[in-house]
Amino acid sequence: MGNGLARGEGVSVVAGGRSGWAARRLRLSAGLWRRPWLRAVALLTPPAAWFVVIYLAALVALFVSAFWALDPLTSKIVHSWTFDNFTQIFESSTYRTIAFRTIGIAAAVTLTCAVVALPFAYFMARIASPRLRTILFVVILVPLWVSYLARVYSWKLILAQDGLLNWTLDKLHLPNAGVAYSSWAMWIVFSYVWLPFMILPVYAAMERIPDSYLEASSDLGARGWRTMRSVVLPLVFPGLVAGSIFTFSLTLGDFITPQLVGGGKQFIGNVVYGNVGVAGNIPFAAAYATIPMMVMAIYLVIARRLGAFEAL
Amino acid sequence: MRTNGSRVALGVWTGLVTVFLLFPIVLIMVYAFNKATVQSWPITGFSIKWFTKAWHNQEIRDALWLSLKAGLLSTGIAILLGTAAAFAVHRFRFFGREVVSFVLILPLALPGIVTGMALNSSFTVAGIDLSLWTIVVGHATFCIVIVYNNALARLRRTQSSLVEASMDLGADGWQTFRFVTLPVMSTALVSGALLAFALSFDEVIVTYFTAGAQNTLPLWILGAIRHGGSTLPQVNVAVLVVILLTLIPVAISVRFARDTGVLRRR
Numbered sequence: 390m391g392n393g394l395a396r397g398e399g400v401s402v403v404a405g406g407r408s409g410w411a412a413r414r415l416r417l418s419a420g421l422w423r424r425p426w427l428r429a430v431a432l433l434t435p436p437a438a439w440f441v442v443i444y445l446a447a448l449v450a451l452f453v454s455a456f457w458a459l460d461p462l463t464s465k466i467v468h469s470w471t472f473d474n475f476t477q478i479f480e481s482s483t484y485r486t487i488a489f490r491t492i493g494i495a496a497a498v499t500l501t502c503a504v505v506a507l508p509f510a511y512f513m514a515r516i517a518s519p520r521l522r523t524i525l526f527v528v529i530l531v532p533l534w535v536s537y538l539a540r541v542y543s544w545k546l547i548l549a550q551d552g553l554l555n556w557t558l559d560k561l562h563l564p565n566a567g568v569a570y571s572s573w574a575m576w577i578v579f580s581y582v583w584l585p586f587m588i589l590p591v592y593a594a595m596e597r598i599p600d601s602y603l604e605a606s607s608d609l610g611a612r613g614w615r616t617m618r619s620v621v622l623p624l625v626f627p628g629l630v631a632g633s634i635f636t637f638s639l640t641l642g643d644f645i646t647p648q649l650v651g652g653g654k655q656f657i658g659n660v661v662y663g664n665v666g667v668a669g670n671i672p673f674a675a676a677y678a679t680i681p682m683m684v685m686a687i688y689l690v691i692a693r694r695l696g697a698f699e700a701l
Numbered sequence: 702m703r704t705n706g707s708r709v710a711l712g713v714w715t716g717l718v719t720v721f722l723l724f725p726i727v728l729i730m731v732y733a734f735n736k737a738t739v740q741s742w743p744i745t746g747f748s749i750k751w752f753t754k755a756w757h758n759q760e761i762r763d764a765l766w767l768s769l770k771a772g773l774l775s776t777g778i779a780i781l782l783g784t785a786a787a788f789a790v791h792r793f794r795f796f797g798r799e800v801v802s803f804v805l806i807l808p809l810a811l812p813g814i815v816t817g818m819a820l821n822s823s824f825t826v827a828g829i830d831l832s833l834w835t836i837v838v839g840h841a842t843f844c845i846v847i848v849y850n851n852a853l854a855r856l857r858r859t860q861s862s863l864v865e866a867s868m869d870l871g872a873d874g875w876q877t878f879r880f881v882t883l884p885v886m887s888t889a890l891v892s893g894a895l896l897a898f899a900l901s902f903d904e905v906i907v908t909y910f911t912a913g914a915q916n917t918l919p920l921w922i923l924g925a926i927r928h929g930g931s932t933l934p935q936v937n938v939a940v941l942v943v944i945l946l947t948l949i950p951v952a953i954s955v956r957f958a959r960d961t962g963v964l965r966r967r
Contacts, residue, residue, distance in 0.1 A: 411873075414873050414874075414875065415871075415873040417873075417874070418868075418873040418874030418875065418877075419873075421874055425792070425793060426793075426795075428792070428793075429789055429792070429793040429795055432785045432786070432788050432789040432792075433785070433786065433789040433795075433801070435781070435782055435785055436782040436783070436785050436786035436789075436805075436845065436849075437786075437801065439782055439841075439842075439845070440804055440805070440842075440845075443820075443823075443838060443842065444804075444807070444808065444816075444819075444820075444842050445804070446823060447816075447819035447820045447822070447823035448815075448819045450819065450822050450823035450826050451815070451818055451819035451822050451823070454822045454826065466825075505718060508710075508711050508714045508715070509714065509715050509718045511711060512711040512712060512714070512715040513715065516708060516711060516712070517715075525715070525719070528719050528722055528723060529722070530951075530955075531722075531723065531726065531948070532722050532723070532726060534899060534947055534948055534951040535726050535944050535947065535948060536903045536919065536940065536943045536944055536947055537903065537905065538903070538905055538919050538922055538923060538926075538940070538943070539726070539729050539940045539943060539944050540725055540726065540729070542729060542922075542926055542936075542940060543725035543726065543728055543729035543732075544725055545926070546728070546729070546732065546740050546742070547725060547728065547742075549740075549741070551739075551741035551742065552741065552742050553728070553742040556742045556743060581721070581722075581725065584718075584721075584722065585722070613707055634810065638810060638811070638812050639812070639813075641812050642811075642812020642813050642814040642815060642906070643812075643813075643814070643906070644814060644906070645905055645906065645923065648923075648927065649923075649926060649927070657814075658812075658814045658906075661814055661818055662814075662909070665818065665821060665910065671821070671822050671825055674818060674822075675818060675822055678814060678815055678818045678819075681812045681814065681815060682811065682812075682815050685810070685811065685812065689810070
């Protein structure tokens, strides 16, 4: 670093005697310095083009193809406008059940993560020593970065009929849990894999509460529980909502956990996955994929009102 | 929360959650050394024979190679575009700046299936065959966001007067970039790149929709778990490899991120 600056200084000394090439380079950069908009355009165009041409265009294409249909005879996509895909979704009880199951489990997972994360985040932010806090950070970050697939697979083995859970219960002379391949398994696995996403924003919110607030509360005669309910919870709430955006959205869009531990109980994602892969019915898959998109849009609007975006 | 009782209760809860978070990870790593073909508990014997088996499995090799290629290419693209976007958003106040920072968060906020499905249907509409490059496009889209966040965080911590000083001392744009900006940014870029690689290497949902018939390592693992049977021991080994290949870059990246370089505001 120091070396680089020293060389930079050297350059200024010899600037007068520069060759034509160096002078032109200097003029160019001076020109760019004087016209910041030119630099802004040069910097912003490639990433903006990438996002507009590839990502936003793809989202629009998804939306548009939801209004197309599949010719039943030729299995080719017909480019004419129709609401058939959407009527099919709303009229079929199977598709409604799957949508409600997905949203219901996403909500249950969000609630579970919140309940598990709150005491953990409180301990981490307000009781643990700095050293212990660092260790707890690692405890959260390791699962966050260990392959999602590996963690789901591990739970598949734990919950299986001949897995660790039933073996432990057997040793304790308790009955078989019988949660393998069920909605319960999905609930446990989802709560596990998304828990770090809830802990982090809740912890951040917890840490921001000034000690004096808690002291004031106890000076005014509030006991622990009352302080928790009337001071801590309201202040942490935006953090909870921020975390819930992740837990809710990630559960809503998943199809791998249901595939591996759900025992045939489908999620929105599985229907989309099946229609893209096996059936090749992209218009229908697109129409069904708009449901999580809409749910998330509504969720984000509510979350914004609750002040979650400041807590992110 | 003043009483000792509630402190102890919170401590116990934190301990339980810690076990809950880490135990499955330890367990799945132990299973890689399971001697038996059936993945039941308790494990009856240990062996490293499946490592040799997995190493000689051509499918796993192809999948690993594809994952590495996709990871490196998308990380490269993400570094270029993510850093450019971070510089633009940090240095300039322009019309639509808020929109840019919002759109850049979308790939992380929208369910993966929406991103994957969207890319898939636009490839179909455009008549593009699924290949390594479609995987790279999908991965780069969210890797850009990671690099962008990392670079922007570093830029916010450094002073823009450094660049002005460099220019005052007669350095041109390239020299300023080479000797001032790059050294300040280097650790943030390395850490962003490692995180992006780890994310790409581990991704399943978007990859499924952009890979077609090809297998990245996670896609191979997913397929093999679903089919079950005699490849499961090799799956355990592959899972261990994926865990290590994502955790190691992340651990290095955390090191780098902590090293904020010479130049800080305080």
